[in-house]
Amino acid sequence: MPRLSEVIAALDALWPPERAEGWDAVGTVCGDPDQEVTRVLFAVDPVREIVEEAVKLGADLLVTHHPLYLRGTTTVAASTFKGRVVHTLIKNDIALHVAHTNADTADPGVSDALAGALDLRVVRPLVPDPADPTGRRGLGRVCELDHPLTVRELAARAAERLPATAQGIRIAGDPEALVRTVAVSGGSGDSLFDDVRAAGVDAFLTADLRHHPAAEFMAAVARATEGTHAGTHTPLALLDAAHWATEWPWCELAAAQLDEISDREGWDLRVHVSKTVTDPWTAHAASSHPSPATALPTSASRTPSSSDPLGAPN
Numbered sequence: 001m002p003r004l005s006e007v008i009a010a011l012d013a014l015w016p017p018e019r020a021e022g023w024d025a026v027g028t029v030c031g032d033p034d035q036e037v038t039r040v041l042f043a044v045d046p047v048r049e050i051v052e053e054a055v056k057l058g059a060d061l062l063v064t065h066h067p068l069y070l071r072g073t074t075t076v077a078a079s080t081f082k083g084r085v086v087h088t089l090i091k092n093d094i095a096l097h098v099a100h101t102n103a104d105t106a107d108p109g110v111s112d113a114l115a116g117a118l119d120l121r122v123v124r125p126l127v128p129d130p131a132d133p134t135g136r137r138g139l140g141r142v143c144e145l146d147h148p149l150t151v152r153e154l155a156a157r158a159a160e161r162l163p164a165t166a167q168g169i170r171i172a173g174d175p176e177a178l179v180r181t182v183a184v185s186g187g188s189g190d191s192l193f194d195d196v197r198a199a200g201v202d203a204f205l206t207a208d209l210r211h212h213p214a215a216e217f218m219a220a221v222a223r224a225t226e227g228t229h230a231g232t233h234t235p236l237a238l239l240d241a242a243h244w245a246t247e248w249p250w251c252e253l254a255a256a257q258l259d260e261i262s263d264r265e266g267w268d269l270r271v272h273v274s275k276t277v278t279d280p281w282t283a284h285a286a287s288s289h290p291s292p293a294t295a296l297p298t299s300a301s302r303t304p305s306s307s308d309p310l311g312a313p314n
Contacts, residue, residue: 001037004028004037005034011099012027020100029086029089030089037060037061038270039271040255040270042274043276043278052088057272062095063258065251066098066100068082069082105125111185113250114184114205114246116249118158119146121144123143126140126141126184126195126196140185140189140195141183145180151179154179154239155169164277165241166279166282166283173218179203182203183195183204183205184204185204187247192206197220203236206238206240207245208243221236244279251274255271255273
């Protein structure tokens with residue numbers, strides 16, 4: 001059986017920690033380098049439910065995408081939520097290793113796994129890593145479809161292929177517009193809007209899209225294409241999935257990569273992927289209330305003026 005230090009060295013070769021963003025917290029959180037590893041569990045979040053699953057499984061190593069302590073801490077007291085996680089891991093001789101932004105930009109990485117889950121053909125990174133001479137590493141991926149789909153059909157494919165969550169898939173743009181090229185980015189993606197516009201794709205699928213950045217993005221795209229589409233809807237659509245769902249496919253990819261290394265090295269590791277849903281949202285209630293334009297009388301259905309306090313942004 002390999003020692004933890006040997007398995008970590010293999011994981012660091014897949015996702016070198018020096019390629020993580022400066023603000024990130026990747027690498028080994030706890031674990032004895034000399035302990036033997038026989039069973040590994042991959043998951044998105046290092047939360048209580050996942051740690052309990054690792055204990056029941058008899059895992060020696062838990063590998064997660066999200067860090068446990070992203071902003072640092074001054075205590076690992078068991079009276080805190082994260083401290084309890086650390087105590088449970090150490091008491092059960094389970095190591096914790098994190099691959100976050102270094103796995104996002106890897107080749108293959110988080111967005112490759114997302115593209116694979118959606119049956120998309122990866123063309124190039126959305127934001128190439130300038131340190132990569134091959135041009136294959138970087139944030140996000142620009143992809144092609146084997147045949148065009150409408151935005152609605154692409155959203156339906158995402159809803160079918162990604163793990164089910166309460167949110168599902170939200171759409172901004174014309175649901176009937178045709179999509180031939182699509183950018184994808186696992187996790188929060190509205191910081192990549194400028195790169196998406198520059199890529200010239202028909203749609204962008206990511207997660208955690210906020211109201212104001214999404215609204216401003218769609219307005220900017222509409223202005224840029226005004227007069228070129230004969231009054232049709234904005235040609236670039238946004239598809240917003242749950243954060244956890246867009247990153248979970250990486251767990252399967254990462255587990256397969258470690259399986260391959262184990263076979264090559266003769267380690268005989270047992271590698272597992274957690275299917276526990278750790279998305280924080282547990283239910284969704286669709287609104288049945290009519291929109292203000294149809295619900296309010298004509299005298300009240302108006303656009304607030306610039307001096308109207310009701311029109312203040314939130």
